[in-house]
Amino acid sequence: MRSPAEATPGLVYVPDLQSAGATVTLSAPESHYVGRVCRARAGDRVTATDGRGRIANLRIAGVGARVSARVEVVDERERARRAWVLGGAPEGRRADWLVEKLAELGVERWQPLECERAGWGHQAGRAARWRRIAIAAMKQSRAAFLLEIADPLPLAQALRQLPTGATRWLARRDGAALPGAPVSGLSVAAVGPAAGFVSDEERAMVAEGFVPVRLAESRLRAETAALAWAAWWAGGAGQPSA
Amino acid sequence: MRSPAEATPGLVYVPDLQSAGATVTLSAPESHYVGRVCRARAGDRVTATDGRGRIANLRIAGVGARVSARVEVVDERERARRAWVLGGAPEGRRADWLVEKLAELGVERWQPLECERAGWGHQAGRAARWRRIAIAAMKQSRAAFLLEIADPLPLAQALRQLPTGATRWLARRDGAALPGAPVSGLSVAAVGPAAGFVSDEERAMVAEGFVPVRLAESRLRAETAALAWAAWWAGGAGQPSA
Numbered sequence: 173m174r175s176p177a178e179a180t181p182g183l184v185y186v187p188d189l190q191s192a193g194a195t196v197t198l199s200a201p202e203s204h205y206v207g208r209v210c211r212a213r214a215g216d217r218v219t220a221t222d223g224r225g226r227i228a229n230l231r232i233a234g235v236g237a238r239v240s241a242r243v244e245v246v247d248e249r250e251r252a253r254r255a256w257v258l259g260g261a262p263e264g265r266r267a268d269w270l271v272e273k274l275a276e277l278g279v280e281r282w283q284p285l286e287c288e289r290a291g292w293g294h295q296a297g298r299a300a301r302w303r304r305i306a307i308a309a310m311k312q313s314r315a316a317f318l319l320e321i322a323d324p325l326p327l328a329q330a331l332r333q334l335p336t337g338a339t340r341w342l343a344r345r346d347g348a349a350l351p352g353a354p355v356s357g358l359s360v361a362a363v364g365p366a367a368g369f370v371s372d373e374e375r376a377m378v379a380e381g382f383v384p385v386r387l388a389e390s391r392l393r394a395e396t397a398a399l400a401w402a403a404w405w406a407g408g409a410g411q412p413s414a
Numbered sequence: 415m416r417s418p419a420e421a422t423p424g425l426v427y428v429p430d431l432q433s434a435g436a437t438v439t440l441s442a443p444e445s446h447y448v449g450r451v452c453r454a455r456a457g458d459r460v461t462a463t464d465g466r467g468r469i470a471n472l473r474i475a476g477v478g479a480r481v482s483a484r485v486e487v488v489d490e491r492e493r494a495r496r497a498w499v500l501g502g503a504p505e506g507r508r509a510d511w512l513v514e515k516l517a518e519l520g521v522e523r524w525q526p527l528e529c530e531r532a533g534w535g536h537q538a539g540r541a542a543r544w545r546r547i548a549i550a551a552m553k554q555s556r557a558a559f560l561l562e563i564a565d566p567l568p569l570a571q572a573l574r575q576l577p578t579g580a581t582r583w584l585a586r587r588d589g590a591a592l593p594g595a596p597v598s599g600l601s602v603a604a605v606g607p608a609a610g611f612v613s614d615e616e617r618a619m620v621a622e623g624f625v626p627v628r629l630a631e632s633r634l635r636a637e638t639a640a641l642a643w644a645a646w647w648a649g650g651a652g653q654p655s656a
Binding site: 269273276277278312313314315349350352387388389390391392393396399400403404406407408 | 511515518519520554555556557591592594629630631632633634635638641642645646648649650
């Protein structure tokens with residue numbers, strides 16, 4: 173007999189989740205997790221998300237090298253509030269945990285910025301590593317949305333890609349006090365690299381409607397500032413739904 | 415000739431900082447930093463803090479195995495707002511970066527909690543490692559206060575040690591929406607371990623005036639919840655002083 177823990181897989185990531193009635197094949201790591209770690213068998217149910225708002229109940233059809241499953245019910249969710257974080261490079265590998273925390277807090281997009289005082293350079297495997305971290309955080313949070321991870325862009329280019337109408341915030345030690353967090357729409361934060369933005373960069377952002385805000389009394393590291401902003405945003409989620 | 419960067423040490427930690435006129439001896443690591451890394455010489459000035467609110471200008475008297483310096487001016491600061499975080503054990507070594515982030519955000523005290531579902535166990539060197547992390551974060555933030563790190567305590571005992579009059583918050587997924595952060599006084603947060611508090615623990619806290627609050631829409635890891643609360647608190651610092 174299997175213990176209940178073995179029989180209850182957590183949220184499974186299925187990027188190509190289809191409509192009810194379809195059969196899907198889980199990826200190799202998810203198949204391993206469901207079939208070997210959780211020891212699920214044909215007939216068992218698992219919950220899956222496509223990372224784009226869909227949550228589905230799956231009924232396992234077959235367990236082998238790849239697990240196949242039938243989509244039973246699909247529920248589609250929309251984001252009522254969205255957040256993007258544009259950030260310069262922090263020191264060392266500190267961006268790894270930043271990606272994890274942004275994903276947990278429900279940020280929609282992480283846009284690394286190539287800045288005057290720091291670039292992201294080329295690091296083999298970084299994009300794949302960040303994606304694995306973001307997927308793990310989504311599953312951990314039982315969330316229906318996967319953090320989008322953009323390739324690093326020069327600031328000017330990143331600014332051009334911002335949708336109009338988004339509220340825009342610039343993390344700055346001498347900025348204004350934070351207001352209440354927005355309860356809807358798209359909010360965008362820009363956070364400098366470890367050594368900070370240069371004045372020209374800040375001017376360009378202020379010209380594009382970014383409001384300088386102060387996140388704490390003390391000087392924050394780059395990744396802490398990004399995280400503090402995301403936590404402020406996440407705290408504006410409004411009344412609990414559960 | 416020395417470059418300007420070599421001649422300008424950052425904030426130095428001197429726990430036994432005395433009154434103006436006194437001579438202090440820097441610790442071995444701070445002596446190494448000031449004398450070897452920054453190549454400061456007799457006559458140079460450095461800024462020091464005792465981690466308890468005092469910031470002083472020091473004039474270096476002698477540079478050797480230990481650096482000695484004369485205290486010129488001492489400025490005493492007080493915390494207008496204070497925050498304590500009581501927390502159960504997160505997974506693995508995640509508490510290490512939590513300590514760093516709480517220190518950066520200006521939290522006064524970190525109180526690890528022994529909880530029903532998770533204890534802190536005995537880990538050789540953990541207290542010393544946390545202290546090193548907190549000191550580094552204080553220096554990095556150019557702050558005058560060092561995060562106090564308490565030894566792990568059972569929840570009941572930690573609750574008995576709370577000052578009366580503190581506002582108290584309990585991180586809970588189905589809690590109320592966060593209000594505006596308090597701008598003065600002592601605020602205390604309680605965050606469960608990775609597996610969460612048990613009902614009895616939550617009841618005990620609610621009986622002691624803890625208000626359940628929701629920090630984000632999604633499920634947060636233990637250390638992310640603690641961090642999100644601290645960021646919310648830090649964001650209430652009010653109007654910038656600079």
